[in-house]
Amino acid sequence: MSPANAKLNAFPVFLRVDGEAVAIVGNGEEALAKARLLAQSNATLRIIADNADPELLNFIATAGAVHVDVAYDAAHLED
Numbered sequence: 001m002s003p004a005n006a007k008l009n010a011f012p013v014f015l016r017v018d019g020e021a022v023a024i025v026g027n028g029e030e031a032l033a034k035a036r037l038l039a040q041s042n043a044t045l046r047i048i049a050d051n052a053d054p055e056l057l058n059f060i061a062t063a064g065a066v067h068v069d070v071a072y073d074a075a076h077l078e079d
Contacts, residue, residue, distance in 0.1 A: 017038070017041045017042065017043035018041070018042045018043070019042060019043075020043050020044070021043065021044045021045075021046055022038055022041075022043040022044065022045055022046065023046045023047075023048060023076060023077055024038070024045065024046070024047045024048070024049075025048045025049075025072045025076075026048075026049060027049040027050075027051070027052055027053055027056060028053060028056070031047065031049060031056060032053070032055060032056050032059060035047060035056070035059055035060075035063070035065065036059065039059075039063045039065070044066070045063065045065035045066065046065070046066045046068060046076075047060055047065050047066070047067050047068065048068040048070070048072050048076050049067070049068075049069070050069055050070050050071045051069075052067065052069065
C-alpha cells in the first residue's frame with residue numbers, strides 16, 4: 001500500500017473534559033486502559049459494562065467512578 005493510501009490504525013483525539021461526564025462503554029483491558037487514562041483528568045467517569053471483569057470493578061471502586069451494570073443502550077449517553 002502506498003503512503004497516500006495508508007490508513008490509520010488509531011485516531012488520536014484530544015478533548016477538553018474538565019468538569020464533564022465521560023462514558024466508557026465496554027469491558028476488559030481496553031476499557032480499563034481508557035478508564036485509567038481518563039481518571040487522570042477532572043472528568044466524572046461513567047463506565048457502562050455488564051458483567052465487568054474483577055480488575056475493572058476494582059478500578060471503579062477505587063477511582064470513584066460510576067458503574068452502570070447493564071448492557072449498553074443509547075439512553076445511557078443522555079444526561
